[in-house]
Amino acid sequence: MHQDIEEILITKEEIQERVKKLADELREEYTNLQPLCICVLKGAVPFMADLTRAMDISLEMDFMAVSSYGASTQSSGVVRIIKDLEASVEGRHVLIVEDIIDSGLTLSYLIDLLKARNAKSVKVVTLLDKPERRKTNLSPDYFGFSIPNKFIVGYGMDYAEKYRNLPYIGVLKEELYRS
Numbered sequence: 001m002h003q004d005i006e007e008i009l010i011t012k013e014e015i016q017e018r019v020k021k022l023a024d025e026l027r028e029e030y031t032n033l034q035p036l037c038i039c040v041l042k043g044a045v046p047f048m049a050d051l052t053r054a055m056d057i058s059l060e061m062d063f064m065a066v067s068s069y070g071a072s073t074q075s076s077g078v079v080r081i082i083k084d085l086e087a088s089v090e091g092r093h094v095l096i097v098e099d100i101i102d103s104g105l106t107l108s109y110l111i112d113l114l115k116a117r118n119a120k121s122v123k124v125v126t127l128l129d130k131p132e133r134r135k136t137n138l139s140p141d142y143f144g145f146s147i148p149n150k151f152i153v154g155y156g157m158d159y160a161e162k163y164r165n166l167p168y169i170g171v172l173k174e175e176l177y178r179s
């Protein structure tokens with residue numbers, strides 16, 4: 001285990017098993033619909049790669065980067081587009097792929113944006129859900145794990161851009177981000 005990690009919350013094997021089950025459910029829903037899977041950079045990259053390969057249906061991918069202003073471990077609700085989509089979502093079945101929903105403010109903004117751009121349907125799959133911290137009444141259509149209110153890193157998720165390549169999801173030692 002990495003020296004900065006307090007405990008492993010979800011192992012690599014548990015992630016793989018859950019991702020496969022989510023992919024099975026999504027295959028059922030999206031076969032023949034040619035969904036546009038939108039990866040929200042950067043944290044969702046490993047999940048997007050594993051999930052879409054396991055879905056094993058005809059789909060398209062696009063990438064969007066947004067940033068919320070505020071402290072590095074808290075979302076402020078003000079969302080700014082850093083990189084927009086290349087594809088048009090008009091008339092498309094869109095699946096937003098997220099690594100984590102925390103306050104829900106990022107997702108709430110994205111859903112409104114994609115609906116305003118006339119997507120035919122907009123659904124959300126997130127690997128992790130932290131429902132305790134929600135500031136909106138939004139809930140994901142599909143989620144991998146519901147987790148407690150702890151600051152976690154790994155499998156795409158960072159602290160100050162580090163730890164994204166850890167193969168598991170771990171709780172970061174508190175002294176590293178409180179100091």
Ligand SMILES: O=P(O)(O)OC[C@H]1O[C@H](OP(=O)(O)OP(=O)(O)O)[C@H](O)[C@@H]1O
Pocket residue numbers: 040041042043044066067068074075098099100101102103104105106107157158
């Ligand atoms: O529900 P919310 O409170 O809005 O928080 C969730 C958002 O925060 C994280 O992204 P972050 O801004 O850390 O960017 P990153 O994916 O590039 O690390 C995560 O990937 C979600 O997009």
Ligand SMILES: Nc1nc2[nH]cnc2c(=O)[nH]1
Pocket residue numbers: 100101102150151152153157158159
């Ligand atoms: N890395 C990381 N990003 C987040 N964004 C919202 N919650 C979290 C979290 O626990 N860890």
